Amino acid sequence: MGCNGGYTGRTLQYVTDQPGIVGEADYPYRAGDSYPCSFTKSNVRAIIRGYYTVNPGEDNLETVTASVGPISVSMYINRNFQLYQGGVFYDPSCSSTAIGRHAVLVVGYGSSPSNYWLVKNSWSSGWGEEGYIRMAKDSDNMCGIASEAVFPRV
Structure with missing residues (x-):
């Protein structure tokens, strides 16, 4: 599309x-x-031979990220996401104020200063934290990050 x-x-x-x-x-x-x-x-x-769909939920996304590696996700984004410059992104309104969905890559997770998903965006290294965003983790599926996740079968 x-x-x-x-x-x-x-x-x-x-x-x-x-x-x-x-x-x-x-x-x-x-x-x-x-x-x-x-x-x-x-x-x-x-070459890929298909793909797997991750069951919705942050626990499932965490398990698959830890065992498989980077996972493609489709999540809601809003104006605050677009303007992100650093820190752990926490915006409970991001789903209700969404301007659309956006495909990004969950590459890991961490816990300092709070639990977060480490997410690679496609908007260049000039956006966010050198092209990455730390999305709040364990925060009621922030922006729907753990709702639509897939990874290739190689």
């Missing part, structure tokens, strides 16, 4: 159905919906 968002599961299914996925250097992200696809099979960097 271009810049209007999409679904992480459908994205991984698309990659499964293709002969693979190319690297970002060969196929950089461009904001907009009017760019033609330019897949080149000789530039394939990875």
Whole structure:
């Protein structure tokens, strides 16, 4: 769905159905919906054989993140998320004031100064904490971070 968002599961299914996925250097992200696809099979960097869906809930996301590694999630974002500059992001209104859903990558979690998810965003290293955000963890599924999570089957 271009810049209007999409679904992480459908994205991984698309990659499964293709002969693979190319690297970002060969196929950089461009904001907009009017760019033609330019897949080149000789530039394939990875092949996946499907994907797994994580059962909703922060406990499940924590278990899978610890045992599998980075997990793709689709979460609600609002203006406060867009303006994030640092610290542990806590905004109980983010789901009700959402401007949409956004796909990000949960790469880990920590507990200082409070429990948080370490999340990689795609908005460049100039956003947030060098391209990352620390999202409040164990806070009633902040922004729906643990509601739609998937990871590839390689």
